[in-house]
Amino acid sequence: xxxxxxEVLIEGGKATAAPPLGPALGPTGLNxxxxxxxxxxxxxxxxxxxxxxxxxxxxxxKEYKITIGTPPxxxxxxxxxxxxxxxxxxxxxxxxxxxxxxxxKIAKMKEDALSGKTMKDKVKEIAGTCRxxxxxxxxxxxxxxxxxxxxxxxxxxxLSGKTELTAEEMKELAEEKKAxxxxxxxxxxxxxxxxxxxxxxxxxxxxxxxxxxxxxxxIPEEIINKLVPKDDKKKK
Numbered sequence: 260x261x262x263x264x265x266e267v268l269i270e271g272g273k274a275t276a277a278p279p280l281g282p283a284l285g286p287t288g289l290n291x292x293x294x295x296x297x298x299x300x301x302x303x304x305x306x307x308x309x310x311x312x313x314x315x316x317x318x319x320x321k322e323y324k325i326t327i328g329t330p331p332x333x334x335x336x337x338x339x340x341x342x343x344x345x346x347x348x349x350x351x352x353x354x355x356x357x358x359x360x361x362x363x364k365i366a367k368m369k370e371d372a373l374s375g376k377t378m379k380d381k382v383k384e385i386a387g388t389c390r391x392x393x394x395x396x397x398x399x400x401x402x403x404x405x406x407x408x409x410x411x412x413x414x415x416x417x418l419s420g421k422t423e424l425t426a427e428e429m430k431e432l433a434e435e436k437k438a439x440x441x442x443x444x445x446x447x448x449x450x451x452x453x454x455x456x457x458x459x460x461x462x463x464x465x466x467x468x469x470x471x472x473x474x475x476x477x478i479p480e481e482i483i484n485k486l487v488p489k490d491d492k493k494k495k
Contacts, residue, residue: 261317262315263287264313268309271304274298280298284316288318329368329371332384335369339357339365340361341355341436342355345392345394349391353394354393355394355432355435357395359404362385363420364422366382447482450478453476454482470483
């Protein structure tokens with residue numbers, strides 16, 4: 260039995276017979292149209308994302324297996340929440356809110372890569388990543404949502420594998436994210452104003468001393484980097 264493996268990076272749900280996939284599959288003798296259709300079916304949930312795909316083909320029988328490499332959970336959370344990055348202070352400054360259905364969707368997409376034994380455990384793993392990014396779940400901080408998950412509040416959704424949201428639910432999440440982003444922007448403005456005031460008071464200090472002073476005040480790192488770049492060794 261002679262096997263060969265074709266590895267490509269494609270946008271989820273948009274594989275075609277064009278390069279790089281088509282020419283790579285040509286020598287295998289596989290039905291390229293069928294392989295493309297199977298890949299698109301397996302990667303449909305990853306719309307808008309680049310996904311690593313492996314096609315393992317038996318050159319004798321023309322049978323094949325497709326394996327999909329999933330993006331990091333953090334990337335999937337950003338995709339679901341519609342934010343470009345997580346929070347610089349995830350325990351206090353929140354950037355978005357996800358519904359339990361969205362966590363279930365991500366857990367199913369990452370199922371093979373997660374260590375939890377049950378889907379409930381896997382959903383809690385994704386919730387843990389949300390916590391590190393400053394993303395709430397079901398309108399609550401993640402610690403509270405995990406308590407609800409443990410208490411069985413979302414057993415029905417998890418057991419059914421529900422991943423779809425109604426238009427009204429999506430609208431509510433979008434409005435909440437908009438409010439969070441406005442609040443976050445106001446906090447960033449306050450942090451920056453505070454930082455500039457402190458920097459004026461210690462303008463004769465070294466760059467490292469300035470960075471430490473701002474860090475001690477819990478100023479977000481992105482603002483520290485903006486006002487006192489790391490490579491600015493002697494800025495006064």
